[in-house]
Amino acid sequence: MEKQKSVITMKNISIEFPGVKALSGVDFELQSGSIHALIGANGAGKSTLMKVLSGAYTHYTGDISLDGNHVVIDSPKTAKGIGVDIVYQEVDTALIPYLDVGENIMLDILVNKMGKKHFVNWNHVYKKAQEALNRLNINIDVKKKVEDLDLAEKQMVLIARAIVEERRFLILDEPTAPLSNRETEELFRIVRDLAKNHDVGIVFISHRLPELFEICEDITIMKDGKLVITREMEGLTSKEVVEYMLGRTFDEEHKKESVEIGNTLFRVQNITEKKGRIKDINLQVREGEIVGVAGLVGAGKTELCKTIFGSYQTASGSMNLRDKKLAIKNSYAAVKQGIALVPEERRKEGVLVEEPVYSNLSAANLARFSTKLSFLKPSKEKESAREMIKRLGIKTPSENQKVAFLSGGNQQKVAVGKWLMTDASVYLFDEPTKGVDVGAKGDIFDLITNLAKSKKGVLYASSEISEILSITDRIYVMYDGEIVKELETSSTSEEEILYYSTGGK
Numbered sequence: 038m039e040k041q042k043s044v045i046t047m048k049n050i051s052i053e054f055p056g057v058k059a060l061s062g063v064d065f066e067l068q069s070g071s072i073h074a075l076i077g078a079n080g081a082g083k084s085t086l087m088k089v090l091s092g093a094y095t096h097y098t099g100d101i102s103l104d105g106n107h108v109v110i111d112s113p114k115t116a117k118g119i120g121v122d123i124v125y126q127e128v129d130t131a132l133i134p135y136l137d138v139g140e141n142i143m144l145d146i147l148v149n150k151m152g153k154k155h156f157v158n159w160n161h162v163y164k165k166a167q168e169a170l171n172r173l174n175i176n177i178d179v180k181k182k183v184e185d186l187d188l189a190e191k192q193m194v195l196i197a198r199a200i201v202e203e204r205r206f207l208i209l210d211e212p213t214a215p216l217s218n219r220e221t222e223e224l225f226r227i228v229r230d231l232a233k234n235h236d237v238g239i240v241f242i243s244h245r246l247p248e249l250f251e252i253c254e255d256i257t258i259m260k261d262g263k264l265v266i267t268r269e270m271e272g273l274t275s276k277e278v279v280e281y282m283l284g285r286t287f288d289e290e291h292k293k294e295s296v297e298i299g300n301t302l303f304r305v306q307n308i309t310e311k312k313g314r315i316k317d318i319n320l321q322v323r324e325g326e327i328v329g330v331a332g333l334v335g336a337g338k339t340e341l342c343k344t345i346f347g348s349y350q351t352a353s354g355s356m357n358l359r360d361k362k363l364a365i366k367n368s369y370a371a372v373k374q375g376i377a378l379v380p381e382e383r384r385k386e387g388v389l390v391e392e393p394v395y396s397n398l399s400a401a402n403l404a405r406f407s408t409k410l411s412f413l414k415p416s417k418e419k420e421s422a423r424e425m426i427k428r429l430g431i432k433t434p435s436e437n438q439k440v441a442f443l444s445g446g447n448q449q450k451v452a453v454g455k456w457l458m459t460d461a462s463v464y465l466f467d468e469p470t471k472g473v474d475v476g477a478k479g480d481i482f483d484l485i486t487n488l489a490k491s492k493k494g495v496l497y498a499s500s501e502i503s504e505i506l507s508i509t510d511r512i513y514v515m516y517d518g519e520i521v522k523e524l525e526t527s528s529t530s531e532e533e534i535l536y537y538s539t540g541g542k
């Protein structure tokens with residue numbers, strides 16, 4: 038049975054926030070049954086445009102119509118009423134941590150029943166939630182509390198919520214950022230099925246170009262709150278896409294600069310985490326060395342970083358910085374002893390979203406600003422914040438803006454910038470380029486290279502093998518909480534890293 042084709046048309050959409058013109062006269066069209074890529078640099082306006090469409094931002098001007106009929110989208114509820122649903126980029130804001138997986142997946146339905154003298158059939162709730170997870174081929178217990186899930190699992194819960202009720206239009210705002218390759222493939226299978234067999238129109242936002250080329254038929258490119266071009270994907274190269282979004286030519290390849298590598302700076306010996314999340318870890322980092330930690334999502338890279346940083350307790354083992362034995366009981370002690378961590382879940386752990394950009398950029402660093410220079414503090418703080426905003430190209434009206442108001446990728450840059458401003462000896466980066474656009478990725482690579490040049494040691498954890506290959510000197514491969522292989526970057530390959538990452542011996 039053919040479903041009726043449907044189209045949503047956004048015309049001349051503009052929206053402003055204090056000090057920011059986020060969208061200026063943008064046109065966008067979404068057909069049912071098609072998969073439409075939406076791309077642009079961090080802060081270009083992608084999420085904002087989709088928040089207008091899904092009813093989160095209602096003070097827009099311009100016209101929206103469904104199949105030629107004018108509609109006013111004045112709340113998420115109206116958006117859902119005309120068949121539009123969204124999986125937000127800010128995963129944590131959309132979930133209720135103390136409820137379980139089943140309740141979170143069925144949240145809209147449960148909320149709708151509230152106050153309507155409906156009684157909730159819990160068997161039915163969990164059964165439907167389970168069905169949605171099965172469709173995604175995801176194995177998460179529906180009775181597990183959401184606060185106990187990792188980021189990838191939380192993302193899957195949100196996607197399950199979006200598909201549990203059939204919608205005509207579905208917006209996925211960077212859904213694959215925390216996902217492994219396998220999970221991404223599952224998601225693509227579902228997305229294709231929704232488009233082809235259920236005639237759902239899908240907007241797919243991602244900074245990973247190959248993904249867009251893999252599943253999207255149409256593409257819209259934005260820059261600085263404006264539409265650059267909208268067209269079919271076919272016949273377009275990834276180089277052209279990057280040029281449209283950045284407005285300049287750009288070489289995506291990062292060329293590794295050679296930095297002189299000195300003595301051993303940091304050594305981890307036989308570290309095992311209390312709950313066994315990582316086991317018998319031995320590694321070292323030399324001065325000026327960038328050391329990769331490769332491994333699939335779930336291999337223990339984040340756990341390794343958190344253990345070194347003192348967020349997780351060790352059961353045994355020791356750590357040394359030069360000749361000094363480190364005593365790291367918590368992350369405060371880690372910072373004091375010269376270890377810095379740019380965490381993976383940055384919105385939750387890496388930035389204070391309710392605070393302004395400048396105080397975030399110095400949060401890890403308060404001591405430096407508040408002791409000797411105390412009388413200079415605010416101006417000094419703001420001055421170096423402005424410097425970091427420039428170096429990382431953080432898009433914000435000023436250093437005084439609340440971090441919550443920045444785009445997703447710009448929040449990431451603040452989290453990275455904050456630690457670059459501390460004077461640590463060893464820097465741990467956990468997926469530092471997640472959610473940042475290709476241009477900004479180059480800036481982050483440059484800053485990391487500068488750390489190496491100033492004789493710092495860097496541990497770079499990422500599931501993006503191509504990144505590990507382009508920036509590191511040496512690589513540890515993790516599998517199931519252990520380091521299973523050490524490789525020299527110059528003499529290894531993507532295939533070899535993948536082989537050990539998947540348990541090859």
Ligand SMILES: Nc1ncnc2c1ncn2[C@@H]1O[C@H](COP(=O)(O)OP(=O)(O)OP(=O)(O)O)[C@@H](O)[C@H]1O
Pocket residue numbers: 054055057058059077078079080081082083084085086126432433442443444445446447472474
């Ligand atoms: N609630 C808000 N208050 C103030 N400014 C906002 C708000 N929401 C968005 N902005 C601003 O609008 C601009 C566009 O942001 P948006 O989140 O749409 O970017 P994006 O293209 O999704 O970027 P990213 O790739 O980083 O997710 C940014 O400059 C952002 O700071």
Ligand SMILES: [Mg+2]
Pocket residue numbers: 083084085126210444445446
């Ligand atoms: Mg966004």
